[in-house]
Amino acid sequence: MPMTTSCRATTKGRGILQQLRRLALPGLFLFVGGAFGNPAVAAPYTPESDDQVLQRLPTPSVLDGADALQEKLADDPRDRDSAEQLARLYIQAARREGDPRYLGYASATLSPWLQASDAPPSVLVLAATIAQGEHRFTQARHQLREALAQNPRLGQGWLTLAVITQVQGQYEESLQACRRAATLVPTAAALTCQASVLALNGGLEPAYARLSRYADGAGDVADNVAVWMQTRLAEMAWQKGDLDAARAHIERGRELDREDRYLRHLYADFLLAESRPDAAIDVLEDYVDQDGALLRLAIAGIAAGDRRADRWAQQFRDRMAAAQRSAEYAHLRELARFTLVVEDNPTEALALARANWRTQKEPADMHIYLAAARAAGEPGAADEVRTFIAEHGVQDSRLAPFLNNGTEAGS
Amino acid sequence: MIKLITVLLLILPTLALGHKPSDSYLTLNVEDGGTLSGQWDIALRDLERAVGVDQNRDARVTWGELKARRAELEDHILSRLTVTARDSDRERACTLDSDGLKVDHHVDGAYAVFLLTGDCGLSPLSLTLNYRLLFDRDASHQGLVEVRYGDQPGQPVALSNQHREQTLSRDGDGGLVALATFFRQGVHHILIGYDHILFLLTLLFPAVLVWRQGAWQPKESMREALLTTLGIVTAFTVTHSLTLALASLGLVNLPSWLVESAIAITVGLGALSNLAPQYFPRRWVMALVFGLIHGLGFAAVLSDLGLAGGSLVLTLLGFNLGVEAGQALIVLIFVPAAFLVRRTAAYRRWFVPIGSVAIIAIASVWAVERLSGAL
Numbered sequence: 001m002p003m004t005t006s007c008r009a010t011t012k013g014r015g016i017l018q019q020l021r022r023l024a025l026p027g028l029f030l031f032v033g034g035a036f037g038n039p040a041v042a043a044p045y046t047p048e049s050d051d052q053v054l055q056r057l058p059t060p061s062v063l064d065g066a067d068a069l070q071e072k073l074a075d076d077p078r079d080r081d082s083a084e085q086l087a088r089l090y091i092q093a094a095r096r097e098g099d100p101r102y103l104g105y106a107s108a109t110l111s112p113w114l115q116a117s118d119a120p121p122s123v124l125v126l127a128a129t130i131a132q133g134e135h136r137f138t139q140a141r142h143q144l145r146e147a148l149a150q151n152p153r154l155g156q157g158w159l160t161l162a163v164i165t166q167v168q169g170q171y172e173e174s175l176q177a178c179r180r181a182a183t184l185v186p187t188a189a190a191l192t193c194q195a196s197v198l199a200l201n202g203g204l205e206p207a208y209a210r211l212s213r214y215a216d217g218a219g220d221v222a223d224n225v226a227v228w229m230q231t232r233l234a235e236m237a238w239q240k241g242d243l244d245a246a247r248a249h250i251e252r253g254r255e256l257d258r259e260d261r262y263l264r265h266l267y268a269d270f271l272l273a274e275s276r277p278d279a280a281i282d283v284l285e286d287y288v289d290q291d292g293a294l295l296r297l298a299i300a301g302i303a304a305g306d307r308r309a310d311r312w313a314q315q316f317r318d319r320m321a322a323a324q325r326s327a328e329y330a331h332l333r334e335l336a337r338f339t340l341v342v343e344d345n346p347t348e349a350l351a352l353a354r355a356n357w358r359t360q361k362e363p364a365d366m367h368i369y370l371a372a373a374r375a376a377g378e379p380g381a382a383d384e385v386r387t388f389i390a391e392h393g394v395q396d397s398r399l400a401p402f403l404n405n406g407t408e409a410g411s
Numbered sequence: 412m413i414k415l416i417t418v419l420l421l422i423l424p425t426l427a428l429g430h431k432p433s434d435s436y437l438t439l440n441v442e443d444g445g446t447l448s449g450q451w452d453i454a455l456r457d458l459e460r461a462v463g464v465d466q467n468r469d470a471r472v473t474w475g476e477l478k479a480r481r482a483e484l485e486d487h488i489l490s491r492l493t494v495t496a497r498d499s500d501r502e503r504a505c506t507l508d509s510d511g512l513k514v515d516h517h518v519d520g521a522y523a524v525f526l527l528t529g530d531c532g533l534s535p536l537s538l539t540l541n542y543r544l545l546f547d548r549d550a551s552h553q554g555l556v557e558v559r560y561g562d563q564p565g566q567p568v569a570l571s572n573q574h575r576e577q578t579l580s581r582d583g584d585g586g587l588v589a590l591a592t593f594f595r596q597g598v599h600h601i602l603i604g605y606d607h608i609l610f611l612l613t614l615l616f617p618a619v620l621v622w623r624q625g626a627w628q629p630k631e632s633m634r635e636a637l638l639t640t641l642g643i644v645t646a647f648t649v650t651h652s653l654t655l656a657l658a659s660l661g662l663v664n665l666p667s668w669l670v671e672s673a674i675a676i677t678v679g680l681g682a683l684s685n686l687a688p689q690y691f692p693r694r695w696v697m698a699l700v701f702g703l704i705h706g707l708g709f710a711a712v713l714s715d716l717g718l719a720g721g722s723l724v725l726t727l728l729g730f731n732l733g734v735e736a737g738q739a740l741i742v743l744i745f746v747p748a749a750f751l752v753r754r755t756a757a758y759r760r761w762f763v764p765i766g767s768v769a770i771i772a773i774a775s776v777w778a779v780e781r782l783s784g785a786l
Contacts, residue, residue, distance in 0.1 A: 044450070044513035044524040050475030054514055055455040055521040057470045100432040101456070104551030111550055134432075134551070315518075322434075322518045 058099070062092045073109075080120065083109050087126050094133055098261050098290040103130045121147035125157040135331070137164055137359060155184030162193050169361030171201040171392060188214070188221045192229045199236045200363070202393025208236040212245075227257045234266060239363065241397030246270060261290065268296045273398070277303035288312070291319055295334050298342045313342050332356035336368045346375035354381075361388065363396050370402035433457050433552045435544060436517075437492075439527070440559045441581075445496060447505060447529035452515055452522040453488065453544070460548050462487045477523060478512065485509040488525065491543040496535035499591065505531035505538070537580040542570040590729035593713075597733020600712050601741070606674050606777065607705055608741060613681035613770055614643050614698055615745055616763050619753040622688040627763060629753040636753075639694070640746050644738065646699035652731050654706030659713055659727055670707040672781040677701040679774035685767040709734060 047054065069086040073079055087106040094102035107114070107130050113123045124147035131140035144161045147154060158181035165174035178193035185193075191214055198207035215229055230253030237245035250270060253263050264283060271280040277300035284300070287293035294316045301309025316338060333356045340349035350372040357369055366385050373382035379402070386403060388394070435457065439449035455472045458464050464472050464480050477484075494505040511526030531538075538558050545552040554570040558579040568577050601607055619636045620627040630636050657663040681701070684691035691697060713730050752758045 044452075044515040046513055047474035050473060050478070052474045053471045054474055054477065055472045057456060057459060057465060057472065059470045100551065101549060104432055104549035105460070107550035108546070108548050111547075318518045 058097055060093045060097050062096060063089055065089060077112065080113060080123070083113070084122060084126060087130075091126070091129055091133070096259060096261060098292060100134065103133050106130050121151040121154055121157070124150075125154055125160065128157070129160055132160065132164055135359070137168060140164055152180070153184060155181045159185060159189065159193055162197070166197055166200070167360055167362055169388065169392070171197050175201070186222065186225060188218060188225045188229055192225070192232050195236070196232050199232075199239065200392065200394050202395070204236060204239055204395045208233065208240060211236070223256050227253050227260055227263065230256070231260075231263050231266065234263075234270075235363075238270065238398070239396040243270075243274070261292070265292050265296065268293075268300070272296065272300055272303070275303070277301075277306075281306060288315065291316065291331075292334065294319065295338055298338065302342065313338075316342075333360060333365055333368060336372060340368065340372050340375060346372055346377075350376045350378075350381060357385070363394070363399065366394070366396070367398055367402075370399065374402060433545065433549050435552070435554050436522075437540075437542075437554055437556045438559065439494070439529075439538070439557070440561075441531075441535055441538065442561070443534050445503075445505070445531035445533050445535055447494070447507070447527065447531065449527045449529075451488065451492075451509075451525045451527055452517065453525070454517070454519065455521050455523060457545055457549070457552065458484055458523055461545050472521070474514065477514070481512055484523070485525065488544060491545075493541040494529065494531070495539040495541075496531035496533055497537045497539070498533050498535060501533055503532045505529050505535075535581070537578050539576060539578040540570065541576045543575060546572045546575070590725050593726050593729030594733040594736070596713075597709075597730040597735075598737040598740075599733070600709070601734045601737030604708075604712075606678055606774075607708070607738075609770055609773070610674070610678045610681050610701065610705065611644075611647065611738060611741060612745060613678065613685065613767065614647075614694055615640060615742065615749070616685050616766065617688065617694075618643065618746060619749045620759060620763070627688075627759045629759070633750060636746065636750055640742060642695040643698045644742055646695040647702040647705070648735060648738070650699050650702030651706035651709060651734075654703045655709045655713070655731060655734075656706075656727055658707050658710030659723065663707065665707055667711050668781055670704065670711060672778055673704045674708050675774050675777035675781055677704055679771050679778065682767040682770035682774065685763055686771075 066086060066089050069082045069089070072082045073086065076082075087109045090102045090106035090109065094100060094106070107127065110123050110127060110130075113119050114127055119127070124143045128140040128143040128147065131137075131143060141161070141164060144157055144164075148157050148161070151157075158177045162174045162177035162181065165171075165177060174197045175194065178190065178197060181193060182190040191211055195207040195211040198204075211229065212233055215226075215233060221229070230249045234246045234249035234253065237243075237249055247270065250263065250267050253260065254267065257263070264287070268280040268283050271277070271283065280296060280300040281304060284293040284297050288297065294312055298309060298313040298316050300306070301312050320335060320338075332352050336349050336352035336356055339345050339352055343349075349368070353365070353369040353372045356365055366389065369382045369385050370379075373379050382402075389399065389403065433454060433456075435454070436452040437449065438451075439447055441447060455464060455477070458480075459472065462480065462484055464476055464484070466476050466479065489507055489509065492507065494507060496503050496505050507527055507529040509525040510528050513524040513526065515522050515524045540556055540558075542554040542556065544554060550572050552572070555567055556570055556577065556579075557567045558565045560581040563581075565579060568579065570577055617627060618639045619630055621630050621635075622628075630639075654663060658665075681697065684694065684697060709730070713726070749758070
């Protein structure tokens with residue numbers, strides 16, 4: 001009994017500390033700002049030759065049409081159609097390249113309409129998608145509510161709402177949003193939406209069976225939807241512990257689109273789980289400019305004994321420091337994973353995972369929270385995850401070992 | 412087609428994007444006498460987006476291309492940064508020039524480094540930076556700014572599309588300057604803020620009177636009049652200071668149209684209470700309650716001015732003291748004058764009711780305007 005009490009007290013204390021840290025942006029500046037403008041980090045220099053290439057500019061193929069749209073907008077700044085198309089291209093670019101700059105471009109493109117008090121619903125849906133990408137979930141939901149109240153026939157709006165609520169663990173709401181989208185979006189998208197929620201909410205087996213049957217029979221599905229479907233199927237198969245099926249879905253998805261970043265990271269995680277770090281490095285080593293790839297390279301590098309491991313870890317650390325200097329949102333899940341696996345600091349990782357749990361409740365968030373708690377020697381610290389899992393009937397083979405151990409240690 | 416395109420966006424939220432959006436790094440050193448030196452690091456990708464650097468369109472920016480565009484780039488960036496210096500009683504715009512171009516690397520790529528010089532024409536106790544780079548092309552861009560006085564490292568602040576201006580004061584005596592600056596702003600605001608003055612005056616109209624037998628009668632003693640006034644002013648001050656502080660600290664946040672409309676309504680209700688005082692027996696209670704709303708209005712002004720980096724407390728204190736001083740000035744002019752004329756029929760039968768009706772009319776117009784602005 002006293003054990004429990006003291007455990008709760010520390011938990012609470014750390015939670016408050018974590019809150020303070022995130023709230024006190026100026027404090028953060030001071031904390032990590034030591035390197036600010038410090039010429040010792042890297043000194044400005046004058047290049048020796050005019051031909052020296054300083055910067056390669058990314059040219060994502062999805063932006064091929066962007067210049068033309070930009071010109072149309074320059075001719076007629078009130079051309080909302082072109083602005084929405086352009087914003088969509090930027091959002092896609094952000095998603096593919098993993099570069100948040102494009103989200104800033106997208107919202108600048110929409111800003112003439114967003115600043116008006118009567119922003120059109122379709123613009124609000126795009127703005128919500130941008131807000132989501134920047135992890136401003138509350139604002140995103142607010143914008144979606146407003147848009148869908150004005151026009152309940154915006155399928156994309158319902159789908160986006162479904163995805164946010166799913167990420168936040170509100171499965172009832174998510175499922176309802178999927179249902180509202182059902183008649184407004186392609187069938188494959190609607191089914192994927194529903195199956196994704198059901199698979200986390202006690203219906204893993206039937207959800208997987210139905211969606212995979214549909215995927216096998218469906219002929220005419222757009223590539224992008226098909227990739228999403230295979231990605232979700234791979235995740236469900238992995239949840240079930242059916243590794244062969246998971247691998248097959250990942251491969252089918254990657255045949256459709258090699259450049260899908262989410263699927264690439266999933267694949268790397270899968271290879272890491274199968275103890276094949278060398279293969280994971282092969283998949284990721286060309287993408288060191290993306291933080292998600294860098295995180296997994298650092299982890300794989302250590303496991304494989306690769307001599308670049310230290311460099312990858314340091315690069316990831318530098319990126320985090322730079323991001324904390326400016327960003328209002330932090331990707332706590334990734335940071336927690338890095339802190340646990342690479343930095344080997346379970347106590348700090350646990351604090352990060354707990355803070356992350358406040359905004360995100362996907363299986364990966366459950367996993368890092370449970371893993372950090374166990375590594376920190378206080379498995380009971382992640383009891384809120386166990387409660388959540390029990391309440392919703394979340395089923396996932398990756399979580400099982402923690403749940404058993406946790407219960408034993410806790411009781 | 413559109414359906415297909417939009418479905419592409421679906422998985423976005425479950426993805427962590429790269430961690431770093433677009434930032435520029437601006438450091439300014441302030442010397443005694445007001446000369447400025449510093450450097451401004453701006454990502455080449457951002458310069459490409461804002462002005463265009465890659466002239467041969469081969470998706471590579473070379474040192475030669477950067478140098479060739481130097482004049483245009485400098486014109487562009489310097490036109491998007493305004494620095495204003497203040498000492499204890501003057502305010503000057505500082506000149507800024509770029510007298511050197513170098514290159515540096517940050518975690519997300521190569522940056523052009525513009526070496527800056529400038530002159531403010533006075534020894535500044537605070538600098539106000541207004542930053543507008545790139546916001547029209549990238550709404551998530553931020554300027555990370557540090558101002559150093561002498562060798563003192565400053566506290567970095569982030570300027571963004573929503574928060575473009577910031578005043579950064581010298582520490583120590585600079586705190587007093589911030590205090591004085593915001594004190595003046597507080598006085599200024601209450602003196603030009605018609606709605607606050609009107610509210611206060613409306614409540615004070617009958618401070619020298621007493622409602623008896625269905626009519627306003629003059630109060631006998633100055634003491635009584637002063638007590639009433641003090642009660643109203645104190646109540647108003649306590650609650651508006653409270654909400655001013657809460658809102659400035661970010662603990663309370665209401666949309667400005669709501670606050671502004673509510674302020675207009677409080678003015679109208681205050682005037683109504685002069686016409687039908689039997690329904691509003693305790694005027695200080697009204698001041699107490701409505702003060703909460705006016706404090707939120709003050710806070711909106713304060714946040715428009717931009718809070719000084721390290722000294723929120725001093726800023727708040729200075730601004731609040733300024734508001735109280737301006738308020739005291741109004742009370743000290745109005746109440747004695749009203750006391751002197753309180754026995755005249757003109758004041759009791761004409762000025763109070765007609766003035767109140769006029770105020771109700773003005774307040775109604777404000778309320779309608781402010782509410783309709785929101786709808």
